[in-house]
Structures are given as C-alpha cells and as structure tokens.
Amino acid sequence: MDFDSSQPIYKQIIDYYKKQIVRGELGPGDKILSQREYAEQARVNPNTVQRAYREMEALQMVETVRGQGTFIRVSEETQKRLKREMEESLLAYFVKEMKSLGYEQDEILGIVQRKLEAQGEDPEDDSIQKC
C-alpha cells in the first residue's frame, strides 16, 4: 500500500485490486476495505479512494452498496478475461519494446532466460523500474 509517482494514485489502487482478483486472492462476494478505512490506512484522501472505487465499479470489478460497503463482483469469465488481457498486453508491450531496442525474435528468449536465472540466485534484485 505505498504508491510511486509514476502513475496517479487512483490508478495504482485499481491496479492493486485488479492483480488481487487476477491472482484469485479476492473473489466474488469478498468485501474490500471501506473507502474511509482505505484512505486512513494508505494515508490518502478519501476522494482519491472514491475515484478509484468508482472507476472499479464502471469496470465491473466491484459493486458498491451504500451504507454497507464495496464488494468484489466479477464473474469467473471476467476474472479470466482480466488475466488474459493483462498478460497479453504485458507480453505484447515487452516484445515490442525489445524489438525496438534492436533485438531479434530469437534473442529475446535467451535474454529472458538469463534474467530469470540471475534472479533465481538473487531474487531480491528488482533493479530500476521502467514506466
């Protein structure tokens, strides 16, 4: 629950829940933090949280019941679709960027492999983050 400045906070909140859903750590019916609770714990303004929650509602990720709270409301379909979409866009972005750095299709796999092996030994190496 801490934010970097590369993206607006409200988007980072949405992203956080998206990943939770994709990983199956949050599922249909689960209650998430109330807007106030979230705001207090994450030390952000309630309006910022509300914006995130409102957009999650528009994205059909959650349902909000006034006076009761906010609940995860994704069908299994949606959960799978979310995962597929996020994975696909991440992959496409990665391959496209690698190619634009001048790598050929064949080289990419090797580079990833080396990276993963290196991380296997030192999994804490998070390096710099792009984007």
Next chain:
Amino acid sequence: MDFDSSQPIYKQIIDYYKKQIVRGELGPGDKILSQREYAEQARVNPNTVQRAYREMEALQMVETVRGQGTFIRVSEETQKRLKREMEESLLAYFVKEMKSLGYEQDEILGIVQRKLEAQGEDPEDDSIQKC
C-alpha cells in the same frame, strides 16, 4: 512518427531518438531533423518539439549548433550504457509484473516462448499496448 495518448508527445519523441541511437541507426555526428521540419512532418506543435529537443540536450543525447542544426552526440560508451539500462529496466518491469499476476519464475519462460512462436506465424499481431 505517430503518437498515442498514453504518454506525452515530447516523451515519445525522445523515446524515438533514444531507440534509434540504441539500435545504432543514429550515431555520433548524425544530423537529425530541425525542430521546424520535425514539427511540420509530424504535425505537432513546434513548442512540443522544442521541449523534446531541449530535454535531449539536457540528457546529452544531442547538441544543437546555431545555424547548422541538431546533431547526435553520444559516445559509443553512452550508447552501450543506454542500451543496457533500457533493456534491464524493461526486463525487470516485465518479470515483476508477470509475478504480480501470479506466475512463478518457471512459468514465465514458457509463456514468452509461446508468445514468440505465435508472433513468428503472425508477426503483425501487435495487440494492445501496455503502459
């Protein structure tokens, strides 16, 4: 030379030149388009081009000579460092995000492989762009 709205245009311009340099398509001494030419051809606001060129100077990517134009000014060292940095941050970002989607270290390589094979058959498949 067309832009999407996911990032400010001036950053996309910088990125474009960065990649050209990293790929070796532009090297020390090469003359690039004048700000005016660039603005006309890409149909963007001259102010936007100016900002991009100004920042590229600050990044020591280019040098502008009054009355002559703008020239690439990166040593081979810098060119290599740039490449290493961009590659590393891209890789780190990719692996971190894949893990946050719930994938284990071992699975990632297989997924990349499948993606590359799929693209081998249909290299036009650019899909959605992340970020």
Next chain:
Amino acid sequence: MDFDSSQPIYKQIIDYYKKQIVRGELGPGDKILSQREYAEQARVNPNTVQRAYREMEALQMVETVRGQGTFIRVSEETQKRLKREMEESLLAYFVKEMKSLGYEQDEILGIVQRKLEAQGEDPEDDSIQKC
C-alpha cells in the same frame, strides 16, 4: 416487492403504497403489513421500513395505532387528488422530456401510439426503466 437501486428503498416502499391507494386496491381502514412483517418479507432493514412508514404518516397516508398496526387513512378526496397529481406530473415530465429530445408536439402522440401497439403484442416488453 423487489427494489432497484435507482432510488432509495424507503421511497420505493412509499411509492408502492401510493400506487396501491391510487388504484383503489387499498382504501381507508385497510390494515397494511406491520413494519416487522414487511421487513422480513421484503428482506430489507427494519430501519428502512420504519423510515418509510414514518414518512407515510407525515404524508397523512397511514395512521399507526399502538398495539394494533398500521392502517390506511386517506379520504376519497385525497385518493383522487393523489391520482390527479401523480398523473399530471408524470404527463408533464413525459411531454417535456420528449420535447427536449427534439420531438414536436404532433409527433409525440404517434410515438406513444406505436409504443402501445408494440406492447399490445408483446406486453412483457418492459424495456429499460428511466429515472
């Protein structure tokens, strides 16, 4: 007795009774469900029912007698006035909105006619609800 989220539940309860009265299905002296019964049957919070009943008293639609229950208390006058008011405001709203969509006075009648004919054939077609 099921509710949508476009309006507060307590208002939907009041509306339900108003319409029953206007249609003559409930009249002076008729006993309605106790708050408790209503809450159980409709599976809503007793507080919500209480608010609805309290407001219906304020509107002089019902009267609550301790230990006996809640009774309809509208004169025939009131019943007729209610009907006239509801009808008039509904009509005014409808015509005003149709005009704001760009329809002329003359066109409106034809549209209503077509709608009614269409529904005559397929009276289950409830479509979307406005408001």
Next chain:
Amino acid sequence: MDFDSSQPIYKQIIDYYKKQIVRGELGPGDKILSQREYAEQARVNPNTVQRAYREMEALQMVETVRGQGTFIRVSEETQKRLKREMEESLLAYFVKEMKSLGYEQDEILGIVQRKLEAQGEDPEDDSIQKC
C-alpha cells in the same frame, strides 16, 4: 444552465449535452466549453464540471485533448443509438407508470392526447415535474 436539486449537478450537465447531441445541435468535432469556462458560466465548481466531462468521455460522447479542450466525438451510429435509447426508456417508464396508476392500455393514448391539446392552447403550462 441552471440546475435543480432532483439530480446531482454532474448528471444534469451530462444530460444537457446528451440532449444537445440527440437533437443534432452538437455534432462530431464541435468544441464544447472548456471546463473552466463552463464552471464560471454555470457557477459551479470546476471539479464538478470535470467529473461530468470525464464521464462523458467514458460514455464515448466526447474526446478530451489536453491543452486544447473537449470535443464532441459521436459517430452517427452513437447519435442515433442515444436517441433511440433515451426515447425508448422514457416511453417505457411513462407507460409502466401510467399502468401502475391503474390506467389500461387504451386509456393512455386518450390522456396524452388531451394533455397535448391542453398544452397546445397554453404551451407554457409546465406544471409540476416528477422525478
């Protein structure tokens, strides 16, 4: 540009533009007021206007270009769909409510006719507004 309290201001703003589009008074490419201008003229907070504009963007009614302003961006399809939807939901609501007041299918047409004739003579008669 004045608002009633029956609905949130941001929704009334959206509604206003929806109707303008449906009536053809605003079409693709037309620039609408900047958020600041709108806020000043309508004497509401810029944040409120922004919320309306943001939602209109999500509804694919407009497109917003940073530094340039906000522009109507509806295809003819969308424009027609909007009209159909608004008309249909209005009609459905009207008929459903009239029936719930106890009117039969056949009576409704007559009532509308009488209303329209009455308004023909005195078109200023806006009466009370429901909803």
Next chain:
DNA sequence: GTGGTCTAGACCACC
C-alpha cells in the same frame, strides 16, 4: 458507519 456530492483551492503537465 457507509458511500455520494460538492466546494475551494493547490500544483502539475501539456500545448
């Protein structure tokens, strides 16, 4: 206690 709306105003990013 829960969410919903709105105002006031700061500061930033872009053109």
Next chain:
DNA sequence: GTGGTCTAGACCACC
C-alpha cells in the same frame, strides 16, 4: 490557456 490529480473538508442520504 487547457485539462489532470490531489487534498481538505462540509454536508447529505442511507442503513
């Protein structure tokens, strides 16, 4: 000048 994000905080509506 244009929109984008965020904070602070009021007040309301509902349960």
